[in-house]
Amino acid sequence: MTSFVIRTPCSSANIGPGFDVIGLALSLHLELHVTVDSKPSSDLPLNCAITYEDQSKSTEQISLDPEVNLITRVALYLLRCHDQRAFPVETKVHIINPIPLGRGLGSSGTAVVAGVMLGNEVGKLGLSKERLLDYCLMIERHPDNVAASLFGGFVGTYLNELKPEDVARKEIPLSEVLPAPAGGIDTGFTPPEPPLGIGHYRKFNWAPEIKAIAIIPDFVVPTANARNVLPENYSRADVVFNLQRAALLPAALGTSPPDPDMIFLAMQDKVHQPYRKTLIPGLTEILQFMTPATQPGLLGICLSGAGPTILALATDRFTEIADRIIAQFATNNITCQWKLLEPAHAGTTVSPN
Numbered sequence: 001m002t003s004f005v006i007r008t009p010c011s012s013a014n015i016g017p018g019f020d021v022i023g024l025a026l027s028l029h030l031e032l033h034v035t036v037d038s039k040p041s042s043d044l045p046l047n048c049a050i051t052y053e054d055q056s057k058s059t060e061q062i063s064l065d066p067e068v069n070l071i072t073r074v075a076l077y078l079l080r081c082h083d084q085r086a087f088p089v090e091t092k093v094h095i096i097n098p099i100p101l102g103r104g105l106g107s108s109g110t111a112v113v114a115g116v117m118l119g120n121e122v123g124k125l126g127l128s129k130e131r132l133l134d135y136c137l138m139i140e141r142h143p144d145n146v147a148a149s150l151f152g153g154f155v156g157t158y159l160n161e162l163k164p165e166d167v168a169r170k171e172i173p174l175s176e177v178l179p180a181p182a183g184g185i186d187t188g189f190t191p192p193e194p195p196l197g198i199g200h201y202r203k204f205n206w207a208p209e210i211k212a213i214a215i216i217p218d219f220v221v222p223t224a225n226a227r228n229v230l231p232e233n234y235s236r237a238d239v240v241f242n243l244q245r246a247a248l249l250p251a252a253l254g255t256s257p258p259d260p261d262m263i264f265l266a267m268q269d270k271v272h273q274p275y276r277k278t279l280i281p282g283l284t285e286i287l288q289f290m291t292p293a294t295q296p297g298l299l300g301i302c303l304s305g306a307g308p309t310i311l312a313l314a315t316d317r318f319t320e321i322a323d324r325i326i327a328q329f330a331t332n333n334i335t336c337q338w339k340l341l342e343p344a345h346a347g348t349t350v351s352p353n
């Protein structure tokens with residue numbers, strides 16, 4: 001029997017102007033405590049048993065069926081791409097999850113990253129993190145969350161331009177990569193492998209004084225819904241506005257001591273936040289009244305990922321900042337929890353238990 005722990009940090013995507021590009025891994029970790037027995041078990045479906053410990057205060061029930069649970073389903077996807085139909089050994093996975101689901105802290109990307117690491121470990125596949133990123137991108141199609149959770153830190157990401165045949169492979173419907181159990185996940189079907197080198201990332205510096213306050217409202221905004229409210233096309237002026245700020249953001253957040261005015265400016269966005277305000281009561285007011293001029297200690301503020309969490313970057317007065325944002329949400333009868341987080345520089349780790 002061997003046992004190990006996979007630790008994967010959550011993430012905040014976009015950081016204002018970097019829609020689908022920039023991500024920040026944060027110090028709230030999904031943990032998989034895994035034990036493997038050398039022989040496959042005839043008692044366990046797919047040789048896998050899941051237990052789940054919710055520390056996130058989410059109301060959604062997470063499935064313990066290895067064919068349905070996102071983490072084990074992703075691990076099975078990886079294994080099946082390598083001709084392993086089920087978990088190759090008796091695998092017990094105890095999931096400890098403190099990341100609120102569907103709130104903009106990259107819970108799904110974190111689960112996908114933990115899933116590929118699980119498949120890689122139990123299947124002894126020996127794939128590099130760079131190759132695992134390609135597998136993540138077959139499931140979560142934007143690289144900002146998964147690259148941050150996999151590699152850690154403050155990252156800029158991009159996708160390669162693909163050859164026409166690879167574009168066809170990348171656009172295979174998700175249901176064919178991760179078939180629903182009703183479709184018979186174990187029908188002998190071999191899932192499509194990702195093209196080589198789809199996704200890439202670059203780590204940026206992060207000034208050590210800067211902490212991240214996550215204000216987490218008690219309602220869910222599914223990422224799919226938050227993407228559906230975005231327009232198909234943008235004006236040239238709005239695109240240029242975001243490019244100017246995205247170009248500034250890594251330097252602004254990587255410079256010590258931090259310059260609040262530059263950071264506040266560099267975190268402005270016209271590509272996603274204005275459209276998502278319809279889903280998040282109070283967002284417009286919060287983004288308008290919380291500035292370094294009105295709130296000492298504050299550097300910048302944005303929607304975290306697809307929301308509804310608000311990410312406030314600050315050097316001090318954390319409680320005061322959180323309290324003001326929570327009070328604004330309260331005027332719309334929305335309650336919140338908040339957490340003081342730091343960048344998780346290590347990314348996903350696997351260590352013996």
Ligand SMILES: Nc1ncnc2c1ncn2[C@@H]1O[C@H](COP(=O)(O)OP(=O)(O)OP(=O)(O)O)[C@@H](O)[C@H]1O
Pocket residue numbers: 011013030060062069070071095097100101102103104105106107108109111145221222223224304305306307
């Ligand atoms: N640990 C987990 N185990 C199983 N399923 C999970 C886990 N974490 C997230 N999920 C699935 O992912 C869904 C949330 O994904 P969604 O993309 O909507 O939000 P998010 O990733 O939390 O936010 P964002 O992408 O904006 O940062 C959950 O409803 C759940 O189905």
Ligand SMILES: N[C@@H](CCO)C(=O)O
Pocket residue numbers: 013014019020021104106142144145223226227272305306
């Ligand atoms: N970049 C993605 C992140 C979702 O977590 C979005 O904003 O839709």
